[in-house]
Amino acid sequence: MSDTKTFVYMNRKAPYGTVYALESLEVVLIGAAFEQNVKLVFMDDGVYQLTKNQDTDGIGMKNFSKTYSALGDYDVNQIYVCEQSLKDRGLTLDDLQELTYEDEDDDWAEKSSIHLVSRDQIAEIVGSADVLLNF
Amino acid sequence: MSTLHTVNKSPFERNSLDSCLSVAAEGATVLLIEDAVGGALQNTAVASTVSDAMGKGVKFAVLGEDLRARGLSAERVIDGISVVDYAGFVQLACDHDNVQNWL
Amino acid sequence: MPLEVNGKTYETDEEGYLANLNDWTPEVAEALAAADGETLTDNHWEVINFLREYYEEYQIAPAVRVLTKAIGKKLGKDKGNSKYLYELFPYGPAKQACKYAGLPKPTGCV
Numbered sequence: 271m272s273d274t275k276t277f278v279y280m281n282r283k284a285p286y287g288t289v290y291a292l293e294s295l296e297v298v299l300i301g302a303a304f305e306q307n308v309k310l311v312f313m314d315d316g317v318y319q320l321t322k323n324q325d326t327d328g329i330g331m332k333n334f335s336k337t338y339s340a341l342g343d344y345d346v347n348q349i350y351v352c353e354q355s356l357k358d359r360g361l362t363l364d365d366l367q368e369l370t371y372e373d374e375d376d377d378w379a380e381k382s383s384i385h386l387v388s389r390d391q392i393a394e395i396v397g398s399a400d401v402l403l404n405f
Numbered sequence: 406m407s408t409l410h411t412v413n414k415s416p417f418e419r420n421s422l423d424s425c426l427s428v429a430a431e432g433a434t435v436l437l438i439e440d441a442v443g444g445a446l447q448n449t450a451v452a453s454t455v456s457d458a459m460g461k462g463v464k465f466a467v468l469g470e471d472l473r474a475r476g477l478s479a480e481r482v483i484d485g486i487s488v489v490d491y492a493g494f495v496q497l498a499c500d501h502d503n504v505q506n507w508l
Numbered sequence: 509m510p511l512e513v514n515g516k517t518y519e520t521d522e523e524g525y526l527a528n529l530n531d532w533t534p535e536v537a538e539a540l541a542a543a544d545g546e547t548l549t550d551n552h553w554e555v556i557n558f559l560r561e562y563y564e565e566y567q568i569a570p571a572v573r574v575l576t577k578a579i580g581k582k583l584g585k586d587k588g589n590s591k592y593l594y595e596l597f598p599y600g601p602a603k604q605a606c607k608y609a610g611l612p613k614p615t616g617c618v
Contacts, residue, residue, distance in 0.1 A: 284415055286474050287440030303571055315415045318443065321476030328470030328490075332567065335476070340566040343574045358417060360448035360481070 276307045278399035281316035285335070286326065291319045292334055294405035299337075302344035309395055310341075311387075313352035316405075317359060320351065320384075322367040335367065342371030347383040350395055354388070407432045409501035413439035413508070416451045421507040426454065431462035436489070436497055438468045442475060445482045452483060459485055468494060513539045525607050532560075532610030540608050544599070548608065552596055554583055559609040569614040572602045 279298055283290035302308065312320060324335040341347070349369055356362060363386060372378040387395070396402060410429055416422040422435075422444055429435055435458070437445050444451050445467035459465060465486040472479060472488065479488045489497065498504050511518040511526075513535050519527035524543060526532060537556060541548050548556070558579060562570055570578065572590070580588015587593075593601035602614040 284440045284443070284475065286471075287413065287415075299568065299571070303573065315418055315440065315443070318475050323478075324474060324476040326474045329474045331474070333474075334567055336565065336567045340568060340570070340574075343570065343578065358450040359443055360446045360452070365476070 274305075274307055275400035276309065276398050277301060277401045277403065278309045278311060278395060280396070280402065280404045281310065281312045281319060282314040283405060284315040284318040285324075286329065286331055290405040291316070294403075295334060295337055297403065297405075298341070298346060299344060302346055305345070307348075308346045309348040309350065309398075310346065311350045311352070311392055311395055313355045313389075313392060315355075315359075317351055317355045317361065317366075320349075320366040320369070321361070322365065338367060338369055341369060342383060345371070347371035347381075348385075349383045350385050350387045350392065352389065352392060353386045356386075406503070407434070407501045408503045408505055409433070409497050410435045410505050410507060412437055412441040412444075413506075415440040416444040416454070417449075422451065423454070425505075425507045426458045426463065429458065429463045432464075434464040434466060434497060434501065436466045436468065436494065438471050438494075442467050442471045442477060445472070445486050446477060447481055447483050455483060455486075459483075466493070466497060511536070511539055511543065523607075523613075525613060526610045529610060529612075536610065537608045540610075544604075551587075552605075552608070554587075555579065555593070555596060555601065555605050556609045558582060559605055559611060563609070563611050569602065569606045569609075569611045571614055572600070575602055575605075 279294055281291065281294050285291040320338060324333055326333040366384065369383040370380050371383050373381050410425045410433060412422050412425050412435060414421040422441065425435060444455060455465060466489050467482060467486055469479060469488045469490050482488060511520050518531045518536060521527060524540065538548055559569060576588055576590055576593060597604040606614055
């Protein structure tokens with residue numbers, strides 16, 4: 271498809287305190303219908319969006335962290351997490367949920383969608399964007 | 406006079422916690438809520454800021470409901486920070502003369 | 509327009525979707541379908557139950573493309589195609605089946 275564009279979503283906010291994270295997720299899901307090349311970047315407080323074991327019963331809000339594991343079904347499988355942002359927050363890859371997709375070109379093997387990246391790599395990803403959306 | 410300071414902005418993104426700590430006096434309590442709860446964890450880029458303030462006699466608390474919502478375990482909170490629930494939040498407000506919100 | 513089932517009244521939005529997810533029961537599903545002049549068969553129920561399980565796990569109603577693929581995986585290729593799903597739910601599998609399943613309209617369906 272020659273008209274495929276690269277969409278990069280920059281996610282920099284923690285979930286629940288503000289509406290950015292949920293808004294971004296909804297736009298990603300809606301945008302997935304257009305079958306474009308989609309990359310999600312999580313940096314700064316955005317890395318909190320992907321933590322596992324989120325339990326929102328106490329704050330009376332919808333726990334939308336479960337929805338991230340549906341992204342693979344939507345062919346959104348390029349998820350880049352800033353390693354330094356995790357480190358600054360005392361977090362590691364083990365603190366994040368596992369997000370996977372089935373690789374059509376590799377006999378539907380289940381693969382991880384998450385890639386730890388440096389700030390330099392994020393600069394490259396941003397540079398590759400035809401459309402850049404910031405949340 | 407003792408003051409309860411509530412901080413709800415991420416210390417990794419805003420200077421609310423720094424501003425708060427620059428005026429928080431000995432005997433004051435800083436309660437971290439909402440997007441600020443990540444500041445209560447061990448091994449973060451702001452952990453030494455928090456520990457230094459504790460060394461100067463400022464007490465810290467963090468709202469457990471907001472930690473849990475973000476998947477952050479209470480076991481990873483810096484030693485000496487108390488994890489409180491909403492009732493504990495109210496109790497803190499009652500135990501201090503004033504509440505200052507660092508919006 | 510509220511929906512009445514067995515003497516109980518359920519709040520719905522202007523398009524007939526249940527206002528409260530937790531109000532749903534199989535009887536409510538039958539009533540929502542009846543309001544559209546439809547009768548639910550086992551084939552309808554397979555899809556409705558699938559959607560409820562999907563929502564429980566992921567907290568969203570899937571887009572049609574995702575639904576079709578997932579149904580094919582779970583219930584077989586003969587059911588995982590739009591022809592089959594549109595025959596069951598002529599107003600659109602995602603929209604209509606979600607309505608009977610008591611779910612909000614799928615994200616992206618305006």
